[in-house]
Amino acid sequence: MKNIFKEQNLKHQDKKLEWKDIQSEMKKKFGLDIYDSWLKKIVFVDEFNNYILISVPTRFIRDWITSRYLDQILSIIQIYKKEINRIEFSIKEKIVDQNDSKNILNNDVEKNISFIKDSFLQYNRFDQNKNFENFVIGSSNKLAFEASKKVTQDLSYYNPLYLYGGVGMGKTHLLNAIGLNLKEKNRVMFISAERFMYHFVKSIKSNEMVKFKDYFRNTDVLLIDDIQFMNGKEAMQEEFFHTFNALIDKRSQIIVSADRPPNKLTRIQERIKSRFSGGLVIDIQNTDFDLRYKIINSKIHELKLFNSIQANISEEIKKFICSEIRTSIRELVGALNRIISFSRIYNKVPSLPETKTILKDLLNLPENKVTIDVIQKSVCEFFKISKNEMLSSRRSRYLVRPRQTAIYLSKILTSKSLPEIGRAFSNRDHTTVIHSVKTIEKLREEDKELNFNIDNLKSKILYNNQNEI
Numbered sequence: 001m002k003n004i005f006k007e008q009n010l011k012h013q014d015k016k017l018e019w020k021d022i023q024s025e026m027k028k029k030f031g032l033d034i035y036d037s038w039l040k041k042i043v044f045v046d047e048f049n050n051y052i053l054i055s056v057p058t059r060f061i062r063d064w065i066t067s068r069y070l071d072q073i074l075s076i077i078q079i080y081k082k083e084i085n086r087i088e089f090s091i092k093e094k095i096v097d098q099n100d101s102k103n104i105l106n107n108d109v110e111k112n113i114s115f116i117k118d119s120f121l122q123y124n125r126f127d128q129n130k131n132f133e134n135f136v137i138g139s140s141n142k143l144a145f146e147a148s149k150k151v152t153q154d155l156s157y158y159n160p161l162y163l164y165g166g167v168g169m170g171k172t173h174l175l176n177a178i179g180l181n182l183k184e185k186n187r188v189m190f191i192s193a194e195r196f197m198y199h200f201v202k203s204i205k206s207n208e209m210v211k212f213k214d215y216f217r218n219t220d221v222l223l224i225d226d227i228q229f230m231n232g233k234e235a236m237q238e239e240f241f242h243t244f245n246a247l248i249d250k251r252s253q254i255i256v257s258a259d260r261p262p263n264k265l266t267r268i269q270e271r272i273k274s275r276f277s278g279g280l281v282i283d284i285q286n287t288d289f290d291l292r293y294k295i296i297n298s299k300i301h302e303l304k305l306f307n308s309i310q311a312n313i314s315e316e317i318k319k320f321i322c323s324e325i326r327t328s329i330r331e332l333v334g335a336l337n338r339i340i341s342f343s344r345i346y347n348k349v350p351s352l353p354e355t356k357t358i359l360k361d362l363l364n365l366p367e368n369k370v371t372i373d374v375i376q377k378s379v380c381e382f383f384k385i386s387k388n389e390m391l392s393s394r395r396s397r398y399l400v401r402p403r404q405t406a407i408y409l410s411k412i413l414t415s416k417s418l419p420e421i422g423r424a425f426s427n428r429d430h431t432t433v434i435h436s437v438k439t440i441e442k443l444r445e446e447d448k449e450l451n452f453n454i455d456n457l458k459s460k461i462l463y464n465n466q467n468e469i
Helices: 001-015 019-030 032-038 059-068 070-080 099-108 144-153 171-182 193-205 209-217 234-249 268-275 290-306 316-324 329-346 352-358 370-382 389-390 397-413 418-424 430-446 448-468
Strands: 043-047 051-056 086-091 161-164 188-192 221-225 255-257 278-284
Touching: 019 070, 019 086, 043 389, 051 059, 051 161, 059 070, 059 086, 059 193, 059 329, 086 193, 086 316, 144 161, 144 171, 144 255, 144 278, 161 171, 161 389, 171 188, 171 209, 171 221, 171 255, 188 234, 209 234, 234 255, 268 352, 278 418, 290 316, 290 329, 316 329, 329 352, 352 370, 370 397, 370 448, 389 418, 389 430, 418 430, 430 448
Parallel strands: 051 086, 161 255, 161 278, 188 221, 221 255
Antiparallel strands: 043 051
16 A cells, blocks of 8 residues: 555656646635635646746735635645645736646746746746836825836936835835836846845856856846845855946946945945945835825725725725824735725624724734723713622613613623623623623614713723723
8 A cells, every 4th residue: 555655646746737636626625715716816827846836816816825825725736746845926917728827937028038047037027016007106205206217218317226215115116117117128137135145146056157147247127126135145245246337337227125225234345335325315205194095095996906895995994094004005005905804704894993903913002901890880880780780680670771781881892702791791691792782782873862871981981991001
């Protein structure tokens, strides 16, 4: 039996992957709902020595699959091919027929971009969704946007162009947009500093430094993202310095992004920092409320367009996340994606309290320390009854309404589950909790005085709690 298993396993390793087998396994593992909603959109592109390239229609779908299913998909693939140890993504707006998937590489990588096959190819891809048209402009990034546009109209007008700003401020978006605009008529290279270092080391080990130098020094436009990660690598900085000079001498355009200005770069050669400072240096500042609000509306429109999701987020929630999430556009969009996902799963738009729960790890809000005991004491004091009376089994009207009010406030002001709330009210069943909540919700619509009293109670509880914090 062991020999038979080994033979079958070896057969799996020798042959090329059949994507329809992977699709069948994904349907079994994740179920048809998840498969049809997300995984069906994956198109197999090609298989390399130890990884595969797949295509999805949007960045949103890629991020969703990566965060929730990628490890399990890789495990499925490794059943058929153990050598595969990673999955790379390409963003393609149009769904490509499976029979034509092998033509994607030729269509996606333009003839005028030189590359060393397999090694460089996968890291010189442009995201079609990051273009100038969908870059949202505000006072904080307008100068960077205008300079980036100017570069595409007149190469070497600003050379080098150095863009810097915090995480998630749109630097990579602008570099990608420049590349997209120029790649039709120029040899364009778009790479991160980390990937530049990887290829540098790999070229040394494989004795291919001549190819490495030719590849980078014969380009018309070099875009390098996150240059700060080049810190401390002296040999690589030496090579980069000479590559930089060679490109400037032949009037090739260089665009660099970083998280800080040139003079603040640590463990980077002074002569390199001096070269950066000699070009146009632009700070992409933190976004203001108006820009964040424009970005949210733009992303909602994009999500509706590409994913057929009814992202009917209320103005209250949009303004809330724009007010609370200020440091990163990426976090802002991530927060929106969570809310959209909640709407898709539960088939409803979340309320503001639900939004706070969904985004609790992103929000800098004071921890809610309201307890059921605090609520019970406040309600008893308001209705002038004792806590023992409230928790008793008596069903007198003057006790039932305060009890239902306390249960209702426990539901909306704490994160306790229905059974937990029931236990706090003398081990009442969770159905009693549900009935109490629905009763008060209905009465609040019909009885203005009760509604006013509950709002006052809620405000008093929250005010007292905030002061204690």
